[in-house]
Amino acid sequence: QNQESESDSIPKISESNSPIKLKNQLKLDYDQILVGNSQTGHQKYLNDIYTDLYVVQNETGGRVNDHEVRQIELNLKQSDCKDTPIECNNIFKVHMGRKNRKVLTMGIAGVGKTVSVSKFIHDWAHGKENQDISLIFPLPFRELNQKELITQKLSLMELLHKFCFSSPEELPSLPEGDGKVMFIFDGLDECRFPLSFKKNYRITGVHEKTTLSKMITSLIKRHLVPFSLIWITSRPAAASLIPRNYIDQVTEVRGFNDEQKEKYFNKNSDPEVAGIIIRHIRKIRSLYIMCHIPVFCWISLNVLQPLLAQKGNDKMPTTLTGMYIHFLISQQQKMVEKYNDDLEPKDNAMSFDKIILKLGELAFKQLEKGHLIFYKEDLEECGLDVSDGSVFSGLCTQIFHKTVSTRNVYSFVHLSIQEFLAGLYVFLIHKNEKANPFLQTWKEEVAWKFSKKTPFHLHKAAINKALQSENGHLDLFLRFLLGLSLESNQSDLKELLPKLKLKTEKMKCTAEYIRKKIENENSVERTINLFYCLSELKDDYVEEIQKNFRTGNLSVENLSSAQWSALVFVLLISEETQEIFELQKYRRSDEALMRLLPVIKNTKRALRNCNLTSQSCESLSSSLQSSNSPLRELDLSCNELQDSGVELLSDGLKSPNCQLEILRLPICSLTAQCCKSLSSALLSSVLGELDLSNNDLRDSGVKLLSDGLKSLHCQLKILRLSGCMVTEEGCGYVSSALSSNPSHLRELDLSYNHPGDSGVKLLSEKLEDPNCSLDKLKYVEQKSHYACNLTLDSNTANNHIILSEENRKMTYAEENQSYPDHAERFDRAPQVLCRESLSGRCYWEAEWSGKAHISVAYKGISRKQGNRDCMFGLNRNSWSLICSDDKFLASHNNHTIDTCVSSRSCRKVGVDVDVSAGTLSFYSISDTHKLTHLHTFNTTFTESLCAAFRLMVYNSSVSLCQTEKPVSSNRDITHTPV
Template sequence: MWKGKAESPSAVVPTTTQCATTQRDAESTTISAQHGSIINQPQLTGVNVTGNITTNINNTYVQAPARTDETAASPKTKENIQRCQEELQSYLEDETENLFQGTEKDGSSTPMNKIYTKLYITAGGSGEVNSEHEVVVLECRRCTSEEEIQLNDILKALPNEDKPPQRVLTKGIAGIGKSVAVQKFTHDWAVREANQSFQFIFPFTFRDLNLIKDKLYSLVGLIAEYFDLDLETSDYKSCSILFIFDGLDESKLPLNFEKNEMCRIVTKTTTVDALLTNLISGKLLHKASVWITSRPAAASKIPPKFINRVTEVRGFNEKQKEEYFLKKISDNDVAQKICYHLQSKPLRTLYIMCHIPMFCWITATALQSLLTGAHDSELPKTVTEMYTHFLIIQTTRKNEKDYQEVETDKDRKKERDKDMIMKLGKLAFEQLQKGNIIFYENDLKECKIDLKEAAVYSGVCTQIIRRESGLHRQEVYSFIHLSVQEFLAALYVLETFIESGQNLLPSQSKVRIRSLSGESLMVLLHKTAVDMALANDHGQWDLFLRFLLGLSQDKNQSLLQNVFGFEVRRPLNNQETITYIHRKIKNLSHTDKSINLFQCLNELGDQSLVEQVLKYHNLGDVSKMSPAHWSALAFEVLLSNEDLDVFDLKKYYKSDEVLERLLPVLKASKTALLSDCNLTDRCCEYLSSALSSKSSGLEELDLSRNQLLDSGIKLLSDGLKSPDCKLQRLSLKESGVTIKGCQSLAGGLSSNSSHLRELDLSHNKFHDGGLKLLSKVLNKCSLKTLRLSECGIKEDGCKCLALALRSNPSHLKNLDLSRNSFGEQAVAHLCGFLRQPDCQLERLWLSKTNLQKESAAALASALASNLSQLRELDLGENKLEDAGVMEISSLLKDPNCKMEKLRLAGCRFTESGCAALASSLRSNPAHLRVLDLARNDLRDGGVQLLSELLAESLCQLETLNLRCCTITATGCQSLTSALSGSSALKELDLAYNRLMDHGVELLCDWLRNHQCRLEILRLSECTESSCASLASALRSNTSQVRELELMKSHPGESGLTLLYELLNDQEYRLQTLTVPT
C-alpha cells in the first residue's frame, strides 16, 4: 500500500501521531497471487494536508517515449487490467480522501476537496544543490516571472512540447507541501478526475523504503508488499504506469546508478536500490513514468540526464496566505486580526515565512490561541516568540490528553514538562549535528524519551509508524518541521549553558564557565554560535542561531520559566553580543550572510543600524554611511513591501563597495540597472555569485559604460555557466572588452546558453578575432537580439558571424552591426544568412557600415527572400545615393512588405531618390510608422513628393525626420497642407532647414487644427516672432504638443517668457522645453 508522509499543514497537520500506517502494521490477509507472490492487503491510517502550495517547473533534455496502451492485449488481459485498475483506484480514493488536522483519534479530518485549494505552479528551477539555509533563501527571494502550470499537468506535455515528460523531479524546502501535492495528485487520479492516461499509479515513500533497503525483491514482489493487485507479469509491459517516490531527501538508499546491476525483468530479484535506479534510468519498464519529490539539497542524487522536467513547490503566494488563515480559523474576525498583525512592517519576516504552509499552521495555532484566550496577551513579534508560544500551546494540549494519572501538583507538571522538552531538545540537537531529520527508536532511547510519552507530545514530535512487510515493526520519527527541530536544539543548548555553564557547541571545549558572580557568561555562547553559523557555507546553523539569540531575551526566558520552570536568572544585557554582531557585519565579505545577522539583531531587539541608515538615506547624506549601514539598508529593503523588480544602483551610490553590500537586494530583483556606475572588475566576482545563486531571480543585467575589462568579464562568465543562471538580457556596452573577454564570454555561453535572449557588446574593440570566438557558440544559442555596434568588425568577422547564423537562423530577431567598416564582400556574407528560409530577422541595423549603392542592390535582393518578417531597417550614414535608395525602395512596394521603421539618414540621395521612395510607399502605405530621411538633399521638391504620401488616407506615419534637408517655407507649405487633413503624425523634426518666420507660421496654423495630433516638434533658428507664434499656437485648445525643441534659436526675452509661462501652466500639455540659454 501507499505510505503517505505528512509534511506541511497543507500536507499535514502536525499533531498527527500516525500519519501513515502501511498494511504491514495492520492484520494482514494473505491471498494467492500470480507467480507465488504474497500480497498483504494494505491499510492507511492517516495523512494530514491543508492549504495552497506554489510549485515551479523546468524542462530539461531527455525526450520522453510515448506512453503505452493496451491495444495489443488480449480481451482476457484487458478485463484483468480493468478490474485491477478499478480496485486500486477505489482503495487509493479511500486512503487519500481526508486531510487530518490533529490526530486521527480526535476525528478532526476534513475532506480533501473542502480544505484543499488550487495549487500554484510556475515554470523554472533546476536540480542543483542549494548552498544556503532554506528559510533564509525564502526570505531573500522574490517571485520570478515564470509560466504557470497546474499540479495535474506536471506529467503532461506543455504547449511547446511534442511528448510528455517521463521522469519528473519535484523539489521544495521542508514543510512546503511536496507530500500533499503527491496525495492530491493521487486522489484526483483515484476519483477519475485527472491523469486517466495512467492505468496504474503506485505511490511509495523513501522513508518507508529505508526499512527494506537490505532486502531483495523483484518489482512484482515490491508492489505486492504494498498493493493488493492480481496483475499478470505481462500486464506490467502493456500498461501505462506511474511510480511515485516521495521524500528523496530522507532516503538511506545509495542510489548507485553506475554500479548497480542491470535489471530489465519485473520478476528478477535484486536489491531495492537496484530496482529504483533501473526504474529511474528507464532500464526497467522503460515506458513507465516516474515522479520523485525531494528537498533541494538531495535533488542531485538523481543524475540530471535521467530527469525530463524539474518542478519546484514554492509554497503560498500572498493571496493564498490570507486565504489559508480564513479557511483554517472559523472565526473570521480572529483570522483578519492575524493577517493584519503579520502584515505590519515590524513583522515582515514572519509574514514572509508564511510562504511555508507549515509555518502558517504554526502561526495560526499560536496566534489563534492567544487571541481567543481568557487573558490579553501581547502577540509575538519575532520568529522565536512565535515558536515559544507554539511550544507552550502544544504542551498545554499535551497535558489535557489522557496519558497517565491526572497531575495536580503544578511544580511536578513543570518538572515533567521541562524534562521532556530537554530530552526532545537533546534529540533535536544531536540529530541536527548529524544532518538528520528522521530518526528511529534507538535514537529516542539514547535521549531517554519514553515512546508512549513521545506519542503524547504529538504536536512537538511527530511519530510516523512503519513496519517491515509483516516481518517486524520499526518506528520512524521526525519533528513536524525542520525549524521546530532547530528551535528545540537551540533551547536545549541555551538552557544547558544557563544551568551548568557547559557549552555544547563544537568550537568550544565542553567545560563549565562561570563569571565571578556565578552567572554563565552568555556572551561566550553567543559568540561561539555566531562564529559557527558564519563558518558554515550551507547556512545549516542560521536559523538555530536566530532561535538561540531570541531565546536569550528576557521576555522569552520569562515565558519558559513560568511554564516549564527553567532556571531563573538575572535580566541579561545583550549589548556585548549586539556589538560583536555589528563588528561581524562590518567585516563580512559574504553579503548574504549579513541578512541573517540582521535577523539576529532583530531577535535581540536591536534596530540601531537600520534606524541610522534610514536617517542618512532619507536625508540624502550617504557620505556618512559605512559598509555596515549599506548592509542594513539591504536588510530593510528586503523586508519592506517595496517593489523590487528593478534594482537601480544610481538610487543609492555608484561604487563597487555599495553594490557588494546591496547584493541581496539585487538578487531579489528581476532587472539590475548598473550602467555608468563607476564599477570595476571587482564587482564582477559577486555579480557572478548572484547569477549562480538558486535564490536569485535576476533576468536582466545592464553593466554598460563601466570599466570591467577582460578580467571582469572572465569572472562574470563563471556565473553565466551556472545552471541556476536565469539571465535573459545582458548589456556590456562600452565595458573595455577585448578578444580575451570574448573568449571568456564564449566559454560561459557555451556552458549555459539556454536562457540568454539579448546580448549587447557594442562599443567594445574586440575586432574580428573576438567575433570569431563568439560565433562558435552562436549556433548553440537562442539569442533573439545581438548588438555589436562599433566593435571594429570587418569582413572576416562578418563572415564568421554569418556562417554561425546560417546554421541557427530561426531564433535571431534583431541584429545591430552599425558603425563597423564592412565593405561589399562582408555584405555578401550577411546576405547568405538573410536568404535562409528559416531566417526570422525582424530588425537590422547597418548604419555607418561603409555600404555603397552596389551593396544596397545585394541587400535588397536578400531581404526580399523573407520580406514579410522585416519590421525595421537602418541604413543611415552610408553612401547609397539615389541608385541605392531606389533599390531599397523597390522592397517597400511589395505587398509582403510590412516594414514599420525605415532609417536612411545621411545616405546622400536627392529629390530623385525621394521620388522613388515616395512612389513605393504610396503603393503600400499602411505599415510604415517611422521614416528618417535627415541630412539628405531633398529640397522642397522632395518634400512635395513626400507630402503626397502623407495625404494618403491609409498612411499611418507617426514619426518623420527631415532635419537638415534644405527645406524652405515652400516645402513647409506642401507639408502642412498635406497634414491639415486627418494625420497620424506625432513627431516631426524640421531643424536646421530654412523655414524662416513664414514657414514657422504655416506650422503654427497646422498646430491649431483640431485634427493635428503632433506631440513632439523640433525646430531651429527661430526668432522672437516665431517663438511668439509657437506659444500662441500651443495655447490653443487643440494642441497636443508635449515636447518642443528649439535649437540655435533666438527667442528673446519676450519669447522665453511666453514659452516658460506655457511650460509652467498645468492647463496646457507642454512638459519639455529645450531652448538656448
Template sequence: MVESSRHLHTEHTPDRWSKPADDVLRRVIEKHKASLKKRFENISEGIIKPGAETPLNKIYTELYITEGESEGLNKEHEVLQVESASRAQTTEDTPINCNDIFKPLPGQEKHIRTVMTKGVAGIGKTVSVQKFILDWINGVANQNVDFIFPLPFRELNLVRVDQYSLHKLLLDFHPELKELKDGEEYKDCQVVFIFDGLDERRLPLNFQQNMISDLKQTSSVDVLMTSLIQGSLLHSAHIWITSRPAAVSQIPAHLIDQMTEVRGFNDPQKEEYFRKRISDESRASRIISHIKASRSLHIMCHIPVFCWIAATVLQQMLDNTQDIPKTLTEMFIHFLLIQTRRKDQKYQSGTETDQKKLLKPQKEILLKLGELAFKNLENGNLMFYEEDLKECGIDISKAVHSGICTEIFKEESVFHQRKVYCFVHLSIQEFLAAVFVFHSYVTKNFKVLKSLISEEHNQSIVAYLQSALGFKSQDHLHVLLKSAVHEALKSRNGHLDLFLRFLMGISLQSNQRLLKGLLNHKHSTSKSVDETCQYIKELNRKDLSPERCINLFHCLLEMNDHSMHKEIKKYLESPKNFKEKLSPAHCSALAHILLMSAEVLDEFDLKKYNTSDEGRRRLVPAVRCYRKARLAECTLRYKSCGIVATILQSPNSLTELDLSKNVLGDSGVQFLSNGLSSPHCKLQKLRLAECTLTDKSCGIVATVLQSPNSLTELDLSNNDLEDSGVQLLSNGLSSPYCKLQTLRLAECTLTDKSCGIVATVLQSPNSLTELDLSNNYLGDSGVLLLSNGLSSPHCKLQTLRLSDCLISEKGYICLASALYSNPSHLKELDLSYNHPGESGLKLLSVRLEDPVCKLEKLRTDHASELTLDSNTAYRFLSLSKGNRKVTRVDEEESYPHHTERFEKWPQVLCREGLSGRCYWEVERSGNGARISVAYKSIKRKVKSDDSALGHNDKSWSLECFPYSYYVWHNNKRTDILPAPSSSTVGVYLDWPAGTLSFYSVFSDTLTHLHTFHSTFTEPLYPAFRVHYNSSVSLCQI
C-alpha cells in the same frame, strides 16, 4: 493489455480490456484505487488526531513548481534557500502543474521516464504527490496510467526481509494486488513508481552494483530500488523521486530526465491559502496585511507548513488583542503556547503566572523532545524510529499520545503498522533544540553545552559553572552565544543557522518570560545580549560566506538589534566603499539585507557597484527598496526584466526606472509589461533607450498604455522601431488611460511617415508636452506632416526636438507657420544640425520676438569650427587655407619632430577634441580619402593596425573612392551601396548617445550613408587619411 505510450497524457479508450484475464486486472486496479483513496483523500495540517483530517481538494492550494532548479550549490540552510528562491521567482520560470510532471515542456520532444522534484522540508513535495495520486483516482488526470505505487523511503527503511521480488515487495505495501500472480502483468501496463523523501532513506543506494532485470528475480530492497531507477527493471515504468535539496546528488544526474523544484507558495498563492484556511474574510485580510508588513514572516510563508503555523498563531492573537509577533522566535513561542493551551483550557487568561502553569505539566516531555531535536540536528535527521525516542527517554506508549506532543510531533503508521515519528516541520525541531540548549545553560548541564563550546571558550564556561555553583550571579550567557555563533559559522551548509536564530531570540528576557514554565532563569541577560550583538557586528565578515552573513543579520533582528540597517545605509552613502570588488555571492547578501529593510531609499545606481555582470544581476532584486533605479549599461539581459516585473507586481515604491543600453530585446519588454499593468505599479518614468527593441515592443507598450497605468515619461530612443512601431505605439498614445507627457523616439530609424502618425495623435486629446524625434530621416516632408499636428488646438507640446533630421529651408517655413497658427504652448524648439537657409532661420527667429508666441528657446547649432593639427600631420601631407585643407604631396614637408606626429601612415588629426553633439562637412578631391574620428591615444609611430584609421578600436572611418565607399572600425569593413556621386560628406557626432553618422551632401540635401553605434570613452578628434593625388578640405558652413 495496454501498450506503453510515450507520455502520460495520451488517454486510453474505455474498451481496452476484453479477455477474462483482463477482468482480474480491472478488478485489481479498482481495489488498488479504492485503497489509495482511503489513504490519500484527506490531509492533516501538522496535527494528527482522529477526525482532524480535511479533504485535500477542499484546502489544496496550487504550489509553485518549476522546471529546472534554482541556481547555486546547496550551501544555505533550507529556510535561506526558500528566501533565495523567493527572490529568484520571476516570470521567466516555467511553472508546471503537478499532474504534468511527466509531460515534456513546449518545444521539447524528449521522453521523460524519471523526474526528480526537489524542495526544502515542508514546502509541499509530499502534498504534490498526494494531489497527483488523488486526481488520478478521481479521473481528473493521467487516465492512461494503470497503477501508481507510492513507496516512501521512510517506509522502505522499515523493511526487514532480506530478499524480495518486485511483486512481493509491492504486495507487502499494497495487499490488494494479491490476485496478480507474479507481476508479469506490469510489463503491459502503464506504471508509475513514486519514491517520496530520498533524504529520509537509510537504505544504501549503490548504482555501481549489479542490477536485476527479471520481475521474478529476488534481491535486496536497495537493489530493487536502484534497478527500477536505473531502468534495467521494468524499463517501461515512470519514476518520480522527491527529495530535500542536500540529498538530490545521491541519484546520478544522467538517470534524471527532468529536474523540477517545488518553490512552495508564490505571493498570490499565500493569500489564496489564508483565505481558504480562514473563513472569516475580514480576519483573513488582517492576517495577510500583517504578514506582508513583516518581510521575514512573509518570506517564511513560502513554506505551506509555516503558513499553517502563522495562521494558528495570528488568529488566536487577534482574538485576544495581543501584540502580534514580529520575529520568528516570538512566532514559535506563541505557537507552542497556543497548542499547549488547547490541551488545558484552565489557563486561558494568558498572564505570566498562568503561562508558567500552562507549560509546567508539559516541561518533561518538551525537554525530551528538545533533546531528540538537538541530537539529530547535526546529521539533519527529520525522521525518527522507536530506538531514537527510547535513547532520549521518551515513553512511546504514553508520551506520544498525550498532551502537547501530538501538536508538534507526528506519529505515522507505515509499513506493517510499524511507527515512524517526526516533528511537523524542521523549524519546530530547531526551535525545540534551541529551547533545550538554553535550558541546559540554565541548569548548568555542561555535558550538553560542551558540543557547542569551542576550545577557546571552555575555560570561561567552566568558570561560569563554578561561580554559579557558588551562588554568584554573574551572567556568562554571552560565552554560550558567542560559541554557538562560532560553531554555526563553521557549517558549510548552514544546518545550525535557524537553530542559532532561535537561540539568540530566546536569550531576550521578554521571550524567557513567555517560556517561564520551561526556563527559570532569574538573572538579567541584557548585558550578554548587548555583548553578543557587538561581537556579531565586529566579526570579520570578509572571511564569511554571504549565507552566513545574512544569517548573522537575522540573529541581530531576533535580538531586537536593528543597527545593521543604519550600517548598510552608511555603506551605500560612502563612495569609497564602491571601489572594493564585490563577488556575486556578496551581491546576493547585500541584496538580501536591503530587502529585509522596511526603509524606502532614494536612488539605486547599479553601475557604481564594482562587481561582475553576474554580481549586478544578483543585485537587481534590491530595486524593490528604492524610489529610483538606474540599471543602465549593466549588461543585463531580458531575464532581469522578469525580476523587475515581479517587483512591480508586489507592493513597492519605484517611480523611476532606467534600463537603457542593455540587451533586453522584445522579450524583456514583454516580461516588463506584466509589471507595468499591475495595480501595484507606481512607475512614472521608464527609459529603454538602446535596448535592441523592434516594432513589436511598441505594440506591447501600447497595450500597457491602453489600460490603467502611471507612466508619464517614456524613452525608447536608439532602437530600430521604424514607422511600423510608431503606428502601433499611437494606439496607446490615443487612449484615455495614457498619461504620457514625455516621449523620446530619437534615432529610431523613422521617416516622414511617422510624422504623419504623430500628427494624428496631436490632433486628438492627448497629454504630451515633450517630444523628441531627433536623429531620424524625417526631412521637409515629415516636418510638413508634423506641422498639421502642431497647428491643432489639442496640441500641448512645450518642448520639441528635431535635431539632425535632414530639415532644410522648406521645413523651417512649415514650422514657423505652425507656430503662427498655435502660438500658445511651444516654449523650446531644437533644430540643431539641420540646414535652415537664411530665410528659414529668419522666419523662426521672428517668432521668438513675437509677444503672442510662447517660444523662449530656439536651438539652431549647426557646424563645429575645426582646424587641422600640424603637429600630428604625416610628413608627406601639406596643410593650407589656415590649416583647413590637407593635400598629399610628393616631397616631404619640413615639420619639426613631435611625439604626436603620424610617422607611418598619411594621416592627420584636428586640434579639437569633441565630446558633445557636433556636425561638420568635408569636401574631398582626387583618388580617395578616409574621413574619420579617433581617440587621441591612437598609436603614431608604428606601421600596423594600431595606428591606421579604422583598423583598431580607437578609430572609426568612412573611406571614399570615386566609385566605391566603405566604413571601417576595428579592422572590419562594410560596403556602402550604391556609392554616392557627391564629393561632399557630412559628419554628425552625438558623443553622449554613442553615435557617429556619415551623410552624402548634395545641394543642401543630406543622404544617410552609415551610423556607428558605440560607447565612447574619450573625446573624439576628427581625422583624415589622404591617398595619392588627393586632398581634403573642411567646409565653411
C-alpha cells in the same frame, strides 16, 4: 463530508480486479490527509483543504546544499522568472511530443511534495486523472526503511504484496504496455539504505529475489519493468543520490506563491481575519519569506487567529522567534484543554516543560547530525518513552509526527520546528545549568569552566559553529537561539515555562561580535543570515544603514565592508529592487558593481549611466550565465564599456542559462570590432531587443551584425542603430539579412544616419513585403525635426547679464544692469532661464564664447542664494554642459564627467531632450554641421523643465541659433500589416 460521485463508477481497465481493489484501497488511504499528527487522528478531506502549489519544470539550479531558508529566498526572487508552471496531475502527460517516464520532484522540507503526491494518487483513484495508468504503487522511503525489508532478499512482486495487496492471488502479475504501471518513491532524503548506480548488476525479473537497494536502482535504471512510470520526490540536498542521466524530467515544488498564500488563509479563516494576517506578514520580511512554505502558513494561522480573537489584543509577533514561541503557547493551551477533558489522566505523565526540554534535546542532537527522521532508540536516548501518550498529545501531537509501520519512524512536522526546539534547548540548559553544548575539545571545556559563562560566550560559540557549516544547516537555529535571549521573548516564554527566571541580558556584545563577523565574512549567504540575526535581536544597525541609504548620505562616502554588506542585505530583501536596480543611486563605479553583484543577479532590470568600464563586464557575463537568473533587461547605456567589455558580455549571452531579453548599449564607445561577438551571440540567445545607438559601428559593423541577423536561430525583434554612421551600404546588409530571415525583426531604428534614398528604398521594400515581419522603420536624418525656438526670460536674468538680439543672446558684463526687482530673478549667480517650458522631444542649438554652462533646469530651481542650490550643474535640479576653450565637461549634482572631446575647433552645441524618455543629450556641432555626441544624462524628470544658461567669466556669451524644421528629409515610417 460528501465524497465524489465518480468514486462509485471506476472504469474497468483490465480483466483482473487488481486495479479496482487497488483504487478502493488508495481511496481509503488518500481521501483524507493528516493535519498535525497521526496520533490525534485529526484528519481532513484532501479536497477540502488542498490549495494549489507552485510546481515548475526544472529545478532551481542553485547550490542544493544551502540551508533551505536560503533556497526559499532564492526562489522568491526568481518567482517571476519564466518558469513553466505545471499541475501535479500533468507531470507524466505528453509534452511537446515527449512522454516523461522518470520524474524527480525536488522541494524543501514542508513545501508540499507529499501533498502533491497524495493529490495525484487521490485523483487517479477517483477516476478523475491519468486513467491510462492501470496500477499506481506508493512506496515511500520512510516505510521502505524497515529493517526486515533492508536485510532480507525479496522480489518486486513480494514487495508489492506487502505494501498493496494482502495475497499474491490479488496481483498475479503486472500489466504490460507503456506507462501502465507507476511506482512512487516519496522522500528520497529519508532513505536509510545505499543506492548504488555505479555497479553493473541487472535485475530484470519481477519474481527475481534481490536486495531492496538493487531492486530500486534496477527500476530507476529501467532494467526492471522498463516501461513503468517512476516518480521520486526529494529534498534538494539528497537529489544528487540519483544521477541525472537516469531522470527524464526534473520538477520543483516551490510552495505557495503570493496568490496561493492568500487563497490558503482565506480558505481556512474568516476573510477579514485573513486580510489582517496577510497584511501583518507582508510587513515583516522574515515571516513573509517563510510563508511560502505551506506548513508555516499553518503555524501562522494557529498563532495569529487566536490572538486576533482576543479583544483588545494588538500584540502580534514580529520576529520568527516570537512566532514560534506563540505557536508553543497555543499548543500548550490545547494540551491543557485535552487533560482537563481526560477522564483518566495518567499519574506519571510528564509535565509540559520536561517534554519541551527532552524534545529539544532530541531536536538539537539530531540537527547536529543532519537527521530529520528518528527511531525509537533516538527518543529513548533523550529520555522520551514512546509508550507515554503525553509525548504525542497536546503540543506534541502537532509538533511531532509518528508514522505507523513495522518499525515506527518519528519526525517533527517541519524542520523549522526542530530548529526552534533545538535553539530553545540550548537556551534553557545554559540558563539553568550554564552548559555549552558546542564544546568539542578538552581545552575548550577547561576554558569554559573558568570563564564567566555569560550568554555572550555561548552566543559567540554558536555563531562560530554556524559559520563553520558549509551548507548553513545551523542558520535558522542560530537566529532562534539569539532571539530567545531578548527580554520581550523571554516574557512570552515565561507564560510557557512558569519556572523560567527572567533576567535582562545585554545583547550589545553579541551584536558587536556579529558586526565584526560581517566585516570579515566573504560569503553573501552567511552575511545575510548574520543580518537576520541582528534583526532577531532587534538591533538598529540595519535600520541606520537603510536610513542613510534612503537619504543618500552614504552614496558619496567610502563605505566600510560591513556597510557594503548591509547595503546588499537591504537591497536583496527590498521588493523594489526585484523589479529594477539603479546602481547610480549608490555609487557609479566598477567597484560598486562588484560589491552589489548579488543584487544585480536578482533584479529584472539594471544598469545605466553608472561609470562602468570593461572591468565590470566579466562579472556581468557571469551573472547572465547563472541558472534561473531573473535578469531580463540590462541597460548599460552611457558606460565606457568599449569593445572588450561587449565581447565579454557576449560570452554570457551565448550561455543556455541566459534569459536576457533586452540589451541596451547606447553611447558605450563601441566600434565595428564588437559586432562580430554580438553577431555570434545572436545565433544562440533569446535576445529580443538590442540597442547599439550612438556608437561608431559604421557599415563594417552592420555587416558583421547582419551575419547574425541572417540566421533562423536569431530571435531579435527590435534593433536600434540610431546615430551609428550607417550609409546605404549598411542598409543593403540589413536588407539582405531580412531576406534570409524574414520572420523575426519587427522594428528597425536607423535615425540620425546617412542611408540615402537608395538605402531607404531597400528597407521600405521590406515593409511592403508580405513575407517579411518588419513593420516599423525609423529614419530621421536631422535632429532639427524636433527643433524648438527659445527666448531668454528677462525676469530671470541676473543683474550682470545683458540680453540682446530680441532676447536670444546673453553676455556677462561687469556693470550692474538696471533690471526691476522680480521674484524669479537670480540675485547672485550670472544665470538666465528660457521662457518656454520643454515637453515631449525638443532640440535646440546655441553658440558660445568664453566659458559657459549650457543647461536644462527645473523651473522651480532656487533663485535667491549664491550656493550650489541655485547654480546650474551643482545640484539635483539641473544638468549642464560646461563649455571652455579646451574641453567639454558634463555636470549634475556637483558631479563632473570629462567628455574627452576637445572644444578647440567648435563653438556650437546641440541639445536634445526627451522628457518622457528621461534622456538629455549634448552634441558638439562642426562648421559642416557634423554632430559629435558628448554626453547623455539618463534620469526621470519630475518637474517642469526649461533651457538654462550660466556664464562663468566676464564677456562670455551664449546665442540661441535659429533652427529650421525641414519636413521632406525626415522619416518615421510605420507599416501596419493588414
